Amino acid sequence: MPPQLTPRVQTIQGVRLGISTDPESTWKITIGYPHSTQGGVISSITPTNDTTPSSNSYPLALPSLVHPHIHLDKAYIHNTPAYSDLLPITGSFREALSSTTRAKAQFTKPDLLKRGEWLLAESVAAGVTAMRAFVEVDHTVQHTCLEAGLALKEKWKDICEIQLVCFAQDPIFSTEFGDENRRLVEEAIRAYGPGQVGVLGTTPYVETSTEAAKKNIEWAVELAMEMDRHLDFHLDYNLSPLEEQPEPLVWYVLRILRERGWTSRATKKRVMLGHCTRLSLFKDEDWTRLAKEIHGHDLPISFVGLPTSDIYMAAVPSDSATKTNPRGTLPVPDLIDKYGLDAVLGVNNVGNAFTPWGLADPLSLACLGVGIYQAGTVNDAELLYECVSTRARAAIGLSSASSELDPGVCLKCGYPADITLLYDVDDTGCFGDGESESRSRKTVAEVVWDPPSKAKRAVVYRGRVKMAALSTDCSSGFRFVE
Ligand SMILES: [Zn+2]
Incomplete structure (x- = not known):
């Protein structure tokens, strides 16, 4: 059976974009639905001023x-x-x-x-x-x-x-x-x-x-x-x-x-x-x-x-x-x-x-x-990510008119809202007490060098989310279309 999906997402608040030069910045993604019968498209990506101390909880949002x-x-x-x-x-x-x-x-x-x-x-x-x-x-x-x-x-x-x-x-x-x-x-x-x-x-x-x-x-x-x-x-x-x-x-x-x-x-x-x-x-x-x-x-x-x-x-x-x-x-x-x-x-x-x-x-x-x-370089890791993401999509001819052969590791406005969200969920049982900090992945290179388990990933397809393995904490950043 295909997985259960949420209703349409309007915004995803507080995500990192994996920018190697600025891994700590957080962003808000807004998803629009320009055609009622088609899926969501990323309409804006704006910086947020989130200064919550537990910054590890911000997921990394990458092209799917x-x-x-x-x-x-x-x-x-x-x-x-x-x-x-x-x-x-x-x-x-x-x-x-x-x-x-x-x-x-x-x-x-x-x-x-x-x-x-x-x-x-x-x-x-x-x-x-x-x-x-x-x-x-x-x-x-x-x-x-x-x-x-x-x-x-x-x-x-x-x-x-x-x-x-x-x-x-x-x-x-x-x-x-x-x-x-x-x-x-x-x-x-x-x-x-x-x-x-x-x-x-x-x-x-x-x-x-x-x-x-x-x-x-x-x-x-x-x-x-x-x-x-x-x-x-x-x-x-x-x-x-x-x-x-x-x-x-x-x-x-x-x-x-x-x-x-x-x-x-x-x-x-x-x-x-x-x-x-x-x-x-x-x-x-x-x-x-x-x-x-x-x-x-x-x-x-x-x-x-x-x-x-x-x-x-x-x-x-x-x-x-x-x-x-x-x-x-x-x-x-x-x-x-x-x-x-x-x-x-x-x-x-x-x-x-x-x-x-x-x-x-x-x-x-x-x-x-x-x-x-x-x-082994950061640039190499980003290229390898593109090879299983944006480049792969373009190579099989699935890119829409707005995203033709335009690779990269950052989400972009005007593209279908197909996003992989990577959460910092502790699966070692060692970091739940608030005293010590778990090792979260904040850049694309860290994700490629040491991929997080599937239980730490959420999938957004055309604006709807598959969240099966994630705790409800992780859904706090989503606001859905009324
Ligand atoms: Zn084959």
């Missing part, structure tokens, strides 16, 4: 969190007794592909709805109010995953915006099922409008030949353009040396987009490239060439790094039976800072053979980024 890439239908297979015979034995990528195919043969609508709700519940509790959710379409599951995704999208629409991807995880130009898989994907994209299924996604690397992978790319670009959808590729998911043929398929994607005329000027639809672990072998000149090609041809491309999956699965090929070979994942902060590319961070999978570890919490992912990218 976003999953730019998460698999809704494959979540929590490992937590479901019906699939207990499919738990990993070797932990290899090949095993994950085959055991997930076997699991998919057993998927039923009630099972998909149950596991999907587990994922949505965890995500929303973490502060997620928007997501790009992949649901697979192929000869094994037909349209069952898609139909479950549509049901969940409708059921959870008051607390989370779910953008569905009609996703071909399986080959569509090779193997005996290629033609049928392709037909089912095309049928689905034609049957539902962009408001229901906003994205077409495929996996060129599962095709059995480079020629078929290239056909996959051409077909997907053409169909997405014709049907006016965003496009999302799982691409170059290996660490084969760059000297080896074929070259990374990213170059072919750029070429086809260019030849077919997909530019920022021609369409508002975007293209996302996921995994791309092989690009982590790029030298400076390769990145410079890639950035030049993307910028020079005005291609609306974002990259999504999926480090929890990548460091588990994307290893340098090795003949040895050990698992000590080096790992690779897209260097997301460098893509942004050094090459001016658009890049974000996604959870990808939870509770399945592709990624048996990790949380559905974008903040834990941002925290992991600190270690993986050696990103």
